[in-house]
Amino acid sequence: MSTVSGFWLTAYRRVRAFWLLRALYTLLAADLWLEMAEHGGRYGIGGFNVAHFALLDEWLPVPTASAYVGLVITSGFVSLSLALGPAPRWLRLLLAGTYTLTWMMSLHDSYQHHYLLSWLLVWCAALPDVPVRGARQDTLVRGWGLPMTCVTCAIVYGFTGIAKSELEWRSGEVLQALTHARPPGAAEPGKFDAARDLLVQLGLSEATVWQLFALSTIALQWTIALGYLAAPRRDQDAARWRVWVVTLGLLAAFSFHAVAEIFQVFEIGLFSYYMMVVALVLLGPSAPLTLAVRPVHWLSERLSAENDTGVPIGLTRFWGPALSVGMLAAIGHVIPLPGARVACWALALLWLIRAGISLRGGALAHGVTQQIALNAAACTFVMWLALTQTSVPFDYYRRTAGELQRMGRLEEALSTYRLAERYAPAGRSRAATIREIQRELSRDSQHRRQQ
Numbered sequence: 001m002s003t004v005s006g007f008w009l010t011a012y013r014r015v016r017a018f019w020l021l022r023a024l025y026t027l028l029a030a031d032l033w034l035e036m037a038e039h040g041g042r043y044g045i046g047g048f049n050v051a052h053f054a055l056l057d058e059w060l061p062v063p064t065a066s067a068y069v070g071l072v073i074t075s076g077f078v079s080l081s082l083a084l085g086p087a088p089r090w091l092r093l094l095l096a097g098t099y100t101l102t103w104m105m106s107l108h109d110s111y112q113h114h115y116l117l118s119w120l121l122v123w124c125a126a127l128p129d130v131p132v133r134g135a136r137q138d139t140l141v142r143g144w145g146l147p148m149t150c151v152t153c154a155i156v157y158g159f160t161g162i163a164k165s166e167l168e169w170r171s172g173e174v175l176q177a178l179t180h181a182r183p184p185g186a187a188e189p190g191k192f193d194a195a196r197d198l199l200v201q202l203g204l205s206e207a208t209v210w211q212l213f214a215l216s217t218i219a220l221q222w223t224i225a226l227g228y229l230a231a232p233r234r235d236q237d238a239a240r241w242r243v244w245v246v247t248l249g250l251l252a253a254f255s256f257h258a259v260a261e262i263f264q265v266f267e268i269g270l271f272s273y274y275m276m277v278v279a280l281v282l283l284g285p286s287a288p289l290t291l292a293v294r295p296v297h298w299l300s301e302r303l304s305a306e307n308d309t310g311v312p313i314g315l316t317r318f319w320g321p322a323l324s325v326g327m328l329a330a331i332g333h334v335i336p337l338p339g340a341r342v343a344c345w346a347l348a349l350l351w352l353i354r355a356g357i358s359l360r361g362g363a364l365a366h367g368v369t370q371q372i373a374l375n376a377a378a379c380t381f382v383m384w385l386a387l388t389q390t391s392v393p394f395d396y397y398r399r400t401a402g403e404l405q406r407m408g409r410l411e412e413a414l415s416t417y418r419l420a421e422r423y424a425p426a427g428r429s430r431a432a433t434i435r436e437i438q439r440e441l442s443r444d445s446q447h448r449r450q451q
Helices: 003-008 014-042 054-059 065-084 089-104 113-124 145-163 173-178 193-201 206-230 240-262 271-283 286-303 313-331 340-359 363-388 392-406 410-422 431-450
Strands: 011-013 140-142
Touching: 003 145, 011 014, 011 286, 014 065, 014 089, 014 113, 014 140, 014 145, 014 271, 014 286, 014 363, 014 392, 065 089, 065 340, 065 363, 089 113, 113 145, 113 271, 145 206, 145 271, 173 206, 193 206, 206 240, 206 271, 240 271, 313 340, 313 363, 340 363, 363 392, 392 410, 410 431
Parallel strands: none
Antiparallel strands: 011 140
16 A cells, blocks of 8 residues: 555544534534524525635526525534434535635635635545444544545644745734734733733733744644644554644644634634634644543443333334424424425425435334434424524524615615514614614605605
């Protein structure tokens, strides 16, 4: 086996695939439901759209709010179901496609890290589907999914380090702007001003301090990149130098993203959390990851215990999936977002097909069918919480009304603000905005009558 082919087929601990799938898919579901769904009102307003690629503008119709939100809801449900397991490869590929379509359909979504997540989802489809039970997590497996994930992350960090090597960044000028730096003693200091003032008191000039901050950022990102390049072979060849490089990469990743999140230097949604989770799974030691699987195994065994209630197994195999799928279809009528009903009915049909396939496996498939039913019920409950018991409905209609107001469509904006007011959390009422629009509409009406 050549060095190159050996790298792509390197052996790694099974537990890394287990946690990468579970953690990444869980975060993605939260991102889709809590961060992305509320922006759906922008889609379709004005009947104009520009996709990320011109070819999509020719193939796809202008995306609507219902289509976007429905796709986001569907992708979130599939993502959480994969996190809970089982995670068949075809469903992982389906998620990679639907998620990619959510951001690719329009430049309304311009977060660069969504490109990266699409690549990671493709590589996740190449990972082994490690069951929660019935497999030793400390055994070695081979495959190109995990090495490709590491290389992709290394490219991202390496490129961002190179991009920051320009003079504007190295001088600290860009970082000063990002952290809203203020002169010493200002009433509202910037995010890094306290650290800057401390270093200045130690004898460094202010210009040197900002250069130090900027160059440290570059060094951290290149250290992370080297850690990811060395990581794939760590479990197979734990040479001392490799362990040190990977460990330094882990520490650099956590320090960089923790600082970025604590001080809110970059407004990039959940990206920092994604990358800290990926770093922990791919760059961290395998022993704690294996230990963390034990409570998951225990819970899974309790939930999947054999049926001893006296109810015929065939009956439970049928009614379990039927009830969970029915609940999934019904919940779409409760979620106050466009596209929710169609998305939930489509998901119910998909899960009914999955359950039907498992029912053909005879009595031995009882555990699989039960797992599918529990999976659907758990995902439905979490989806209901995320999309009805949070500020997502309010933020969706608030943002949509703001778009309409900016376009001068005041009557539509007024009705949408009133809808948002139904879901307004404490302290976030838009009553003042509603009154302002009402006064403006009244003035416009009086002006038309006078004419």
